[in-house]
Amino acid sequence: MKKSEMIEALSAEHGLTKAVSGAVLDSIVGFVQHGLKANGRVVLTGLGTFTVAKRAARTGRNPSTGAALKIKASKVARFKAAPALKESAAKFKG
16 A cells, blocks of 8 residues: 555545645654654554664675675664554455
């Protein structure tokens, strides 16, 4: 599902305009980003947990030339699905 489809579904389910639904969805994304910056962890019960993880520096390869290059250490967002989300995905027939 794309963001635009989520906005349409949100507006249809709750009788909101698409502009308000878009603003709500953008706010939720902003809250997750702020929570990761401030606490390093955001838990949405029934959906899952977002955390910040450290990725170590490593050596990679340039795909076009095959030359080795150094990739700096970085922090990345990780997501672990809640059991309820895992169960619903397991029931998906597609």
